[in-house]
Amino acid sequence: MIGTDLLYFDHEHQLLCVDLIPERHALVELHELQQLHHSSQYRDFAFLELDVRKALQMLKHQAKGANKGQSQRIPIAQQIDGSCQLSLSTDKMQVTATLTSPQGGSKIGFAELVQELQRLAIKNGLLSNNINTLLAKADRGIPGESVSATIAKGKPPVHGNDAKLERLVKLSRERLLKPKVLDNGKVNMRDLGEIITVSAGDEVMRKHAPSPGIDGYNVIGEVLKAKSGKDRKLKAGKGTITAKQDHNLLLATTDGQPKETKDGLEIVEVLTLKNVDIGTGHIQYHGAIVIQGNIEEDMEVTAGGDITVNGFVDNATLKAGGDIIVAKGVIGRQRPDESLTTTLEAQGQIHVSFAQYASLKSAGDIHVQTQLIHCHTQCGDNLTVGVANGKKGDLVGGRAIVVHSLSTINLGSRAATQSSVRAGAGISRLRQTAKEYQQREQTLLAQSYKLRQAVNKATMANDKSDEARQKLVQQFTLAQQQNSAKLSEVQLLLAETEERIESFFSRVSISASHSLFPQVEMEIGLQSLTTDREYGPSKVSNDGNHLKIDAITG
Numbered sequence: 001m002i003g004t005d006l007l008y009f010d011h012e013h014q015l016l017c018v019d020l021i022p023e024r025h026a027l028v029e030l031h032e033l034q035q036l037h038h039s040s041q042y043r044d045f046a047f048l049e050l051d052v053r054k055a056l057q058m059l060k061h062q063a064k065g066a067n068k069g070q071s072q073r074i075p076i077a078q079q080i081d082g083s084c085q086l087s088l089s090t091d092k093m094q095v096t097a098t099l100t101s102p103q104g105g106s107k108i109g110f111a112e113l114v115q116e117l118q119r120l121a122i123k124n125g126l127l128s129n130n131i132n133t134l135l136a137k138a139d140r141g142i143p144g145e146s147v148s149a150t151i152a153k154g155k156p157p158v159h160g161n162d163a164k165l166e167r168l169v170k171l172s173r174e175r176l177l178k179p180k181v182l183d184n185g186k187v188n189m190r191d192l193g194e195i196i197t198v199s200a201g202d203e204v205m206r207k208h209a210p211s212p213g214i215d216g217y218n219v220i221g222e223v224l225k226a227k228s229g230k231d232r233k234l235k236a237g238k239g240t241i242t243a244k245q246d247h248n249l250l251l252a253t254t255d256g257q258p259k260e261t262k263d264g265l266e267i268v269e270v271l272t273l274k275n276v277d278i279g280t281g282h283i284q285y286h287g288a289i290v291i292q293g294n295i296e297e298d299m300e301v302t303a304g305g306d307i308t309v310n311g312f313v314d315n316a317t318l319k320a321g322g323d324i325i326v327a328k329g330v331i332g333r334q335r336p337d338e339s340l341t342t343t344l345e346a347q348g349q350i351h352v353s354f355a356q357y358a359s360l361k362s363a364g365d366i367h368v369q370t371q372l373i374h375c376h377t378q379c380g381d382n383l384t385v386g387v388a389n390g391k392k393g394d395l396v397g398g399r400a401i402v403v404h405s406l407s408t409i410n411l412g413s414r415a416a417t418q419s420s421v422r423a424g425a426g427i428s429r430l431r432q433t434a435k436e437y438q439q440r441e442q443t444l445l446a447q448s449y450k451l452r453q454a455v456n457k458a459t460m461a462n463d464k465s466d467e468a469r470q471k472l473v474q475q476f477t478l479a480q481q482q483n484s485a486k487l488s489e490v491q492l493l494l495a496e497t498e499e500r501i502e503s504f505f506s507r508v509s510i511s512a513s514h515s516l517f518p519q520v521e522m523e524i525g526l527q528s529l530t531t532d533r534e535y536g537p538s539k540v541s542n543d544g545n546h547l548k549i550d551a552i553t554g
Contacts, residue, residue, distance in 0.1 A: 014079035026063035045077035081105030095152035101141035123221035160213035160229030239267025268305035412517030437494035
């Protein structure tokens, strides 16, 4: 039998030991020593199971030797102080503390934690509530138990918002997007409300200035600089003027229809017609055109502003300097050479109820409410077929080239009609822009080198008076500073463009919220695929190596 009288605490090494004699205790088992440790006042010490197993084996061996009657001191448990381990994230924005409860030793307190924080030079973002909670958990923990928590967090910078131009009036295309809802809940596409116009003196656009941003910091006290928002110009266009008391506000100076521009708004005159047919002849107008009825076969309508058609477009040609809005539908035919008899070209957006056998080309978005059938579509931004939460939205046949993304409810048809769609065409434009910035950068770098040489040469011009030499140096130095400013601007624009190129395809997709049918040729970037079966709700994207089709859930 073994009892607590055999125990001995080695204060120098913080070890609990037991004195055993090989010939008397050779048959002692591991569980007996575990029970001895547990029943003693040292029960919180960490039991050294592996070391004890080895010691008992050695004890059995010694029981057969010459020194079998000599007492052997065997360590069975160790007194361990509580510990604190801090982990600093790689971005220096967070500190995680792991506290381990003592096993018979000293506890970790606030002072020890602060000492570790000082060792890592943690200065900012301490979370006092988290620290107190963590210390309390460690204090209540069982011996040897570890608890962790985040005890310091940096503050990321809040980048400023870019200047924004807020339009204070509606555009013609918004009539089609918000038709009148009847009492029974149905939509009346015949009643789109009044034609949208403004009057002289109306407030039409406001500029919201950029914000500077708020600097942040990491936990070691380094300042993280915030980027200020980018400014943009607000320009008064035709029919508008900047308010005298508020340079961030545009006012209309004439009656007419609003038309968005790159940096502001224009007010264009409106020509209103009942129909366009053989009786009116072709229409060409510098402002906006509103047609209350239809545009008949073989007619041409050209406008400097928007073209709004409350009825149908039938085998006709429309060209607009702004948007094209067709409330009912666009109808055409396919000629023997596969060209189409109906053409819509807009420098803005195109919004139609449906289109079949028509050529649609826009600088901006194209929205089709129900069907886009056997059309040739070239979209300068995003193509959408269908309305939010709607059941109709079919893109069938034809071909569509989209600068960014394409979304529809159904893509292709169950009859496996061949359809061709290409998204992400805007990458070519971005790459061309990057190339132009690179060329400008090289030109400015060469100019910078020449100016540095000129400054050095002017400094050493012994054939000139001190005054003339100083004046020449100042001229070249000023030119060098101006060139450096231009170079910095171009390099910043180049970096931003390259960043947009790198992330471009992560923001490009082809999606069908209900069905993706067979025989749809899809292309994003250099990758392509043709569907060979029917899919449910699907999103197609480019992962850099190939196109992948992911199910849309939820």
